[in-house]
Amino acid sequence: MKLTLPASILALLSSQVFTYDRADDRPNLVFVFPDQMRSSLQGFLGEEPVITPNIDRFANEGLVLTQAVSNAPVSSPYRAMLLTGMYAISNGVVTNCTNKAGEYGIELKENARCWSDILHEKGYNLGYIGKWHLDAPHEPYIPCSNNTGDIKWNEWTPPDRRHGFDYWYSYGTYDQHLKPMYWSTNAPRDSFRYVNQWGPEHEADMAIRYIRNEQGKLRDKKKPFALVVSMNPPHMPYEQVPEKYVRMYDSKGAEIEAMFHHPAVADTSNRWGKYYRKNIKNQLAMVTGVDEQFGRILEELRKAGIDKNTIVVFTSDHGDCLGKHGMISKSNPYEESMHVPFIIRWPGTIEPGRDSLLFSVPDIYPTLLGLMGFEHDIPYTVEGTNFKKLFTGEKDINRPTSQLYFITDGQLFSPPAGVKGDILTTSERGVRTNRYTLCIRRGPDNNKTTYLWDRWIDPMQLHNISNTNAGIVKELVAKELLPWLKKTGDGWLE
Ligand code: CA
Numbered sequence: 209m210k211l212t213l214p215a216s217i218l219a220l221l222s223s224q225v226f227t228y229d230r231a232d233d234r235p236n237l238v239f240v241f242p243d244q245m246r247s248s249l250q251g252f253l254g255e256e257p258v259i260t261p262n263i264d265r266f267a268n269e270g271l272v273l274t275q276a277v278s279n280a281p282v283s284s285p286y287r288a289m290l291l292t293g294m295y296a297i298s299n300g301v302v303t304n305c306t307n308k309a310g311e312y313g314i315e316l317k318e319n320a321r322c323w324s325d326i327l328h329e330k331g332y333n334l335g336y337i338g339k340w341h342l343d344a345p346h347e348p349y350i351p352c353s354n355n356t357g358d359i360k361w362n363e364w365t366p367p368d369r370r371h372g373f374d375y376w377y378s379y380g381t382y383d384q385h386l387k388p389m390y391w392s393t394n395a396p397r398d399s400f401r402y403v404n405q406w407g408p409e410h411e412a413d414m415a416i417r418y419i420r421n422e423q424g425k426l427r428d429k430k431k432p433f434a435l436v437v438s439m440n441p442p443h444m445p446y447e448q449v450p451e452k453y454v455r456m457y458d459s460k461g462a463e464i465e466a467m468f469h470h471p472a473v474a475d476t477s478n479r480w481g482k483y484y485r486k487n488i489k490n491q492l493a494m495v496t497g498v499d500e501q502f503g504r505i506l507e508e509l510r511k512a513g514i515d516k517n518t519i520v521v522f523t524s525d526h527g528d529c530l531g532k533h534g535m536i537s538k539s540n541p542y543e544e545s546m547h548v549p550f551i552i553r554w555p556g557t558i559e560p561g562r563d564s565l566l567f568s569v570p571d572i573y574p575t576l577l578g579l580m581g582f583e584h585d586i587p588y589t590v591e592g593t594n595f596k597k598l599f600t601g602e603k604d605i606n607r608p609t610s611q612l613y614f615i616t617d618g619q620l621f622s623p624p625a626g627v628k629g630d631i632l633t634t635s636e637r638g639v640r641t642n643r644y645t646l647c648i649r650r651g652p653d654n655n656k657t658t659y660l661w662d663r664w665i666d667p668m669q670l671h672n673i674s675n676t677n678a679g680i681v682k683e684l685v686a687k688e689l690l691p692w693l694k695k696t697g698d699g700w701l702e
Contacts, residue, residue, distance in 0.1 A: 235554065235580055236518040237327075237434035238415075240505065242408070242498045243283065243339060243443040244538065246527025247276070247547040249495045257463035259456055259496045262503030263551070266522060270553030270560055271599055276567040277546045277640060280614045281526035281538045283341050283381070284315075286569060290525075291322040291342070291371060293573030293590035295696040296614050301342070303616045305380070307360040310344025318369055321587045323573045327434050328372030330582060333427035335375035335418050338411050338438035340365055343380055350400070352389060354382050364397040373436075375426055377414050385441050385448035406450050408439040412501035416508045437505065442494035444528075444537075446487040453493035453500075464489055472532040472544075472668050484531030491530060519554040519579060521572075533669070541613050541638055541647040541659065542669050552599065554579065559601040566608045566642065571595055591696065610688040612696070613638035613647060637700050639688040645669065646684045648701075660684075 247253070251260035252267050278286050280296040288294075288301030296302045305315045324334050345360035354361040361381035370376060376393040379400065388407040391400045403410050415437050418426050427433050441449065457464065467473070467488060474480040502522060509515040529535035529544040538545040550567060552558055557579070570592030577586050578596030586594065598605050615636040638647035638659075647659040660674035660681055674681050685701075693701055 232432065233517065234332075234432045236432050236514060237521075237576065237580065238419075238437070238505065238509065238518055239435070239521045239523075240437045240439070240502055241521075241523045241525060242439040242441060242495075243525055244528045245442050245495060245498070245524035245549060246544045247274075247549050248544070249442070249492070249527075250549050251499075256467070256492065257457075257460050258492045260499040262499045262506065263522065263549070266502075266506065266520070266553060267551050268560065269555070270520070270551045271558050272562045273550040273552075273565055273567045274562050275564045275642070276523065276548050276550035277569075277611050277613075278524075278526040278538075278548050279546075279568050279570070279612050281540070281545045282615070283339075283525055284309075285614075286525035287340070287342050288316050288320075289569040290572055291316065291324065292320045293323065293570045293586075293592045294320075295570055295591050295612060295698075297696045297698040298589075298591060302614075304361075305342055305344045305363070307345045307349070310346060313344075315344040316342035316369070316371070320371070321589055322371040323577055324372040324434065326372075326577065326582060326585050326587075327580075328374070330585070331431055332372075333375065333431045333433040334373045335377075335415075335427065335433065335435040336370070336373040336438070337377045337414050337418070337436065338379075338407070339381065339440050340378045340438065341381050343369060345380070350380075350397070352382060352400075353384060364391050364400070366397075367393075375418060377411075378438075383440065383443065383445060385443075385445070388440070406441075406448075406497065408441055408498050408501040409450075411437055411439055412504045415505050419505070419508045419512055419514075439498055439501070441498055442491050444487070446490035446494065449490050449494045449497055453497040454490060456496055457489050457492055460492075464492070470532065470668075471670055472529075472542075474531065474534055478534075480531040480534045480536070482531075483536055487530055516555045519552065519558075519576070521550070521552045521576075523550045523572075524548045539615050541615075541636065541640070541645050543645075543663070543667075546613065546640065546645075558599050563598065563603075564642065565595065565598060566611050566640070567595070568592060568608070568611050575599065610639040610641045610684075610692070612689075612692040613640055613645070614698075635700070637689060637693065637698070639684055639692065641684070641688065644680065644684060646674075646681065646689065648685075648689075650700075 248255035249258050251258045252264040284301050284305040285296040288299045292299040343363040343365050345363040349355040349360045350362050363380040377390050382389050385407045387402050389400050389402050473484050526538045527544050528537045533542050574586045574590050574592050574594035578594040634651050636649045643664050645661045649657045658674040659672045661669040
């Protein structure tokens with residue numbers, strides 16, 4: 209016998225597939241951060257011919273911090289700062305987590321007190337989807353493409369190193385965007401899976417499933433949740449992007465051609481110029497893809513009826529130069545590398561608008577906990593500042609006058625203070641103010657080179673004026689850089 213139900217009852221039943229009832233009204237958190245998305249890749253800024261309708265709309269609904277930076281613009285250091293609220297020298301993750309760094313114990317400390325640990329203790333469910341990159345690979349190495357060279361990148365994260373994230377769909381570092389790999393919550397180390405789907409699209413699917421809490425199995429529906437979605441694109445390899453997003457730029461040929469003549473782009477006969485020409489369209493397409501997937505997550509929050517009670521953040525771990533300034537990626541003090549998006553939305557609580565606060569990565573932790581009502585639970589180890597007051601409309605606050613810049617070279621590193629090891633390569637310290645970027649670079653021979661850019665008159669950072677402005681350098685070192693180094697216990701200049 210076929211049972212036929214009236215449409216109204218069917219609708220009622222289908223609406224009950226996903227239930228969002230909750231025991232308390234504490235806010236959820238959804239934190240989305242693609243990898244390697246420089247600030248200028250936000251369409252609403254009008255700086256690059258990039259198509260980002262969802263980010264543009266989100267920017268109108270939220271607070272846009274127009275001067276947010278990645279203080280140590282490379283993957284693992286950003287991620288450790290984000291989770292610990294400590295600067296790189298303090299949390300120990302001074303460079304990327306690889307097998308080489310692992311020999312010096314450079315990975316997220318098990319005893320670090322992360323914001324996710326606190327939310328877990330406060331009764332939140334926590335989900336992590338996408339790239340983690342905070343564990344150093346060890347033997348026998350995970351057999352995958354990012355572990356075939358001398359430097360190994362990818363590693364599983366054991367449950368006791370997940371810092372409160374009880375739902376897990378993640379990997380360490382894996383750069384095959386069209387066939388990404390993941391470990392799920394209960395998967396042992398040798399049990400990862402490959403997926404034939406573009407990473408951000410698949411991760412948005414998984415985020416949507418988490419928000420829907422399909423079959424009530426992904427989280428406790430009575431608890432609030434915090435979900436991190438860490439997408440890999442627009443990270444290289446840039447050609448690994450669905451064609452549909454590339455086609456959207458076919459009509460933008462002239463605008464893209466004009467970008468080839470940007471003064472920071474090297475001559476096209478130069479390898480950096482060639483690199484830029486080869487990759488820029490695909491990178492723009494990747495951002496459009498990320499935008500679309502971010503839009504799907506936002507739409508799911510709306511459909512679930514929880515968008516008003518969910519704090520949503522969109523940011524990135526760092527940018528990249530893509531051949532500008534003779535640099536192919538990040539780990540440098542150019543705006544393309546350091547300057548990142550930061551947009552936060554919480555309807556009714558966070559004032560929409562724009563603010564030029566000199567916001568730093570360690571500020572994210574105390575500010576989020578502050579907003580969520582846990583400011584008394586922020587541990588003293590946190591070095592960032594709680595900007596809750598500013599976010600909720602109080603503009604008259606003490607504002608930082610600079611942001612710290614810190615780098616050790618990509619895969620190699622100078623060991624942090626107290627760690628025994630070789631001084632292997634260049635390292636840099638500096639500050640970024642509203643006007644200036646200062647960078648002091650120390651090479652393997654210990655020689656120092658100083659860079660100073662006046663971004664008010666040289667926004668593209670084409671002219672190093674340190675030689676003719678020794679007074680400004682001296683003042684920035686004394687009033688900005690040294691206090692930062694002191695605050696973070698960094699003896700680099702001594
Ligand atoms: Ca990265």
